[in-house]
Amino acid sequence: GAVVSQHPSWVICKSGTSVKIECRSLDFQATTMFWYRQFPKQSLMLMATSNEGSKATYEQGVEKDKFLINHASLTLSTLTVTSAHPEDSSFYICRAVTPGGQATDTQYFGPGTRLTVL
Amino acid sequence: AQRVTQPEKLLSVFKGAPVELKCNYSYSGSPELFWYVQYSRQRLQLLLRHISRESIKGFTADLNKGETSFHLKKPFAQEEDSAMYYCAPDASGGSYIPTFGRGTSLIVHP
Numbered sequence: 001g002a003v004v005s006q007h008p009s010w011v012i013c014k015s016g017t018s019v020k021i022e023c024r025s026l027d028f029q030a031t032t033m034f035w036y037r038q039f040p041k042q043s044l045m046l047m048a049t050s051n052e053g054s055k056a057t058y059e060q061g062v063e064k065d066k067f068l069i070n071h072a073s074l075t076l077s078t079l080t081v082t083s084a085h086p087e088d089s090s091f092y093i094c095r096a097v098t099p100g101g102q103a104t105d106t107q108y109f110g111p112g113t114r115l116t117v118l
Numbered sequence: 119a120q121r122v123t124q125p126e127k128l129l130s131v132f133k134g135a136p137v138e139l140k141c142n143y144s145y146s147g148s149p150e151l152f153w154y155v156q157y158s159r160q161r162l163q164l165l166l167r168h169i170s171r172e173s174i175k176g177f178t179a180d181l182n183k184g185e186t187s188f189h190l191k192k193p194f195a196q197e198e199d200s201a202m203y204y205c206a207p208d209a210s211g212g213s214y215i216p217t218f219g220r221g222t223s224l225i226v227h228p
Contacts, residue, residue: 043219109161
């Protein structure tokens with residue numbers, strides 16, 4: 001079946017540095033990719049929606065200058081956490097959707113990236 | 119305000135017992151309704167959606183518009199059903215943006 005990968009799977013960085021997380025759809029073209037963050041024992045919170053070739057749409061309360069999203073191709077989206085701080089430590093998950101993406105075989109989640117900011 | 123409620127953080131049953139994971143939603147209009155599942159050490163995946171009227175791995179979900187509920191049910195739980203289950207209404211009108219509930223952890227004991 002279709003697979004979505006994320007890289008890195010975990011990262012530890014110092015406060016003030018920037019971290020880039022990649023989300024790739026390996027064998028299908030994802031017209032839309034979503035980025036979520038998940039705190040321990042909590043649900044997924046949508047951060048932003050990105051469509052290939054256009055600017056991402058951010059959810060209310062998400063700083064677009066802090067969480068830079070680029071969706072340069074139909075198989076790659078990146079999330080860059082700029083000037084990371086300890087409160088940005090979280091589990092970041094991407095979700096890729098193909099056209100008509102409400103069926104079980106048209107949307108896929110990445111395995112997630114654990115970010116720890118010291 | 120739009121809201122999805124999964125009242126149980128944890129549901130513990132024995133193998134072979136019936137299981138019902140509750141989900142209530144509060145939305146204007148008629149959202150599409152989904153259940154997602156995350157097994158241990160695996161990524162999140164879509165389990166089933168209301169519009170398909172499907173049964174996946176023995177699970178079904180019935181929409182009750184009067185009660186605004188979309189409970190997930192299985193008549194005989196199996197150990198491999200142990201996982202985190204998220205109810206997720208989607209009121210985005212075709213933008214594929216469900217809102218995830220906080221999740222219910224189902225543990226099926228042997």
